[in-house]
Each structure stands twice: as structure tokens, then as C-alpha cells.
Amino acid sequence: MAVYRRSSRTRYVLAVLVLAALTLVTIDARSNGTGLLSDIRGKVSDGFAPLQKGTHAVLQPIGNFLTGALDYGSLRHENQTLRNQIVALQQQSVQAAGEEAAAEQVLAEQHLPFVSGIPTVSVEIIDNGSSNFENSVTIDKGTTSGIAAGQPVVAAGGLVGSVLSVSAHTATVVLLTDPTFAAGVRLPGANIGTAQGVGRTDPMRVTIDTTTLAAPKVKVGEELVTSGLDFEKFPPNIPVGRIVAESISPGQPEPDITLAPLVDLGQLSYLQVMMWSPQ
């Protein structure tokens, strides 16, 4: 009898908890990022942020050590690649200085929006995102610093993603490798494409949007930038990625293009949020 009662009570508890969870899911899914549950999430995130920041600072050396231990082989390879790049960059630096001065003059004359100086807010990452089903990071500033949903986020190298949700003192940035992320990119021959995230460890996929023009001829190693067309989510000329593969399937008029992000998303610490919204 006692066993029966215990078993019955367990079923009752499980049923109540499942119903509670389903109720939460339903309410939150229907509120579309607004409402009481989103507020609670925002408040928890705000309240947790200082603690998270402190813990992150304390545990970062351990994390770096473990990351190094887990990725030793790839780090050695990366180190060698970086050394080669430094040599190449040193050779280019003198030439680049002259070209930069000339470019600045030309761009200033054209009054391009990207060069006209979009204000940015410097932010620090307090949570690198430990979920395996969403590619996002949490930053240490929110609406009180002027950050709003949809704003582009960049780092040294180029585009990182965009602000997905924001609370008073924190915000979540969806990374460009997330399957829900897409950005318009400029392709050779006045073509326009959409770079779409595929997954954390996979390169992005580019689909060609313009079909009236001749298919673009792209080369592996070429860098693509945001198109910045009307109603685009990003201003023009932000570097997005480098083409790592390009192939034309039989019967397909347009090439399949894959793009590796220029920013190393695994090594992010500080970011810049652009105070920009679509026109």
C-alpha cells in the first residue's frame, strides 16, 4: 500500500511539473519576447550579471588552460599560420599606409555611411554561451547604455552578429554562425547574396539573391562585405567572411559558396555594438 501511495505521489508530482513547464513554454512562446516571463528573464540576467562577470574573470584562466589543452593540435597549427600572417602583414604595412590615405580621401568625398562614423559602444562578454543549440553570447551592457535589439555587433576583423534581446544592463548577441542569422553580402559583378549561418563549427552558406545578372565569379580566399541595401539589417562594407569553398553543381546556374567568418568567434572578449538601425 505504501509503495502504491509513493508511486501515485510520484506520478502526481511529475504531472504537475510537466504541466507547469508546458504552461511556461506556451505563455513564453506566445508572448514573442515580450511580457512577464521575458521581464523575469531580463531581471535574472541583470541580477546575475555582476556575479557572472566576477566568476568569468576568476575562471577565465582555468578556461583558457582547458581550451588550450583540448585544442593543443589546432593551436600549434594556428600559431604557425599567425606567424606567417605577421610576416606577410609586415610586408604589406608600408604599402597599406599610402593606400589608406588615398582611400580615406576618396571615401570622404563620397560620404559613405559606414565611413561617416557610426557611434559604437564597447562591451565585454560575460557569458560565452554554453548552450549547444544556440550560438549567442551575453554582453555586459543593455538599454541603459543605448543598446537596442537589432543593432550590429562587430569586433576586430568584421561582423560578429547582432543584438537579439536586451535588458537594462545586459544583452544577448546572436552570432553570425547561428542558423537563424542572415546578412546581405555584396558579390562580384554587382550581385547580391545572403550569408546564412549553418552552425557553430560550420562555415556560412551564401545564396545568390540576384538572378537577372550573370552568375558571379567568385574566388576562394575572397572576402565578402555587407551589402547595406535598403531595409538591410547592417550598414554597408562590414567584412563578413572569407570564401573557403566554391563549386557549381551540374545543372545549377549559380555557384555554391561557403564562407568562413573573419572574426574568430571562439576567442571573443570585447565587442563593439554599432548604434545603427535600418533606415
Added chain:
Amino acid sequence: MSPHVLARLRIGLLLFVAILVQTSLGSDLRVAGVAPDLMVLVTICAGMAGGAEAGAWVGFWAGLAADMFLTSTPLGLSALTYCLVGAAIGALRAGVLQEHRALIPAAAFVGTAAAALLFVALGDVLGQSQLLDAGRSWLIRVALIEALWSTVLSIPVSIIYAWAARGSAGSERVGPPRGGMISTERLPAR
């Protein structure tokens, strides 16, 4: 304060520390892009130590804590998943699983892989089809690597959980931990 209340407070503290470590250090432990999931591991340990009811309760709160730091899935999806996994592990522990030295690592492996698959399956049913966008190979990779992480971490986490849960109703039913492992006594058959 009664031992039951103290045990609940310790389990609450354990969940708090677990989510803090998960959000601060979890990303640095990625192998092939996959991070461990401490919250599901604590849930499995709760099911193993305290039975189905404890597994369900701890799973619900562990999942809810995890949901607070997710943005693309609705609040409650992890709570639902972990609650079911905790209850299932607890029920299996009580009625089916035979005592064995490798029981906890094995349960951690199976439970974690099941939780990853169940999370995506329930999400898809509840309208979160974006969870499938990364593809089947990614899902299998996540399930396997998360499960391996849980297997590696299962013994220390089970010891910590057994310490936190001592004096609770569930731990009394299963029995105290012996030599760092969960008791060899089994719950009465249902």
C-alpha cells in the same frame, strides 16, 4: 532547521553554483564545438540518488535555471526536458537497473544523450523548429560529446550531489552514499 529543509537548501545552492559554472566556464570546455551540460548531469545524479520524484523536482529547477540563460527557446523547455529525464532515470534506477560500479557513468551517458535528443524533439513539437536547422549530424555530435562529458564528470558530481542531498527524503529511500558512490541499496519495487 530539519535535515530535509537543509538538504533542499544545499541542493538549491548546488544548482546555483552549477549554473554559475556552466555559464562562466562551460563554453571554454567545448570539444568539437560542444559544451558539457552540468545541469542535466546534476539532474541525473538526483534521479540516481533520490529516485523519480527527486529527479523530477531537481530536473525542473535545473532546467528552469538553464532556461533563464537561453534566448532562442521558450522558458520551460529545458525544465520540461530535464524533469522528464530526471524522473525516468530515477524510475529506472528504482525498478530496473542492477547495481554496478559503472552504473552512474552509464546512466550519465545515456541520460545526457537522451536529454539532448529529447530537448530538440520536444522543441520541434512545441514549434521550435530552428533547433533542427543545424542538421542531424550536429544533433548526433552534441548528444555524443555531451554524453561523454557527463560520463567523465559523473563521479565527482554524484559525490557532491550525495553530500548535498544527505538527509533528504529521497536519499533516505535510496540510502547514504558509500565510498563516493550512490548506495547499493535499491528502492522498493513498484
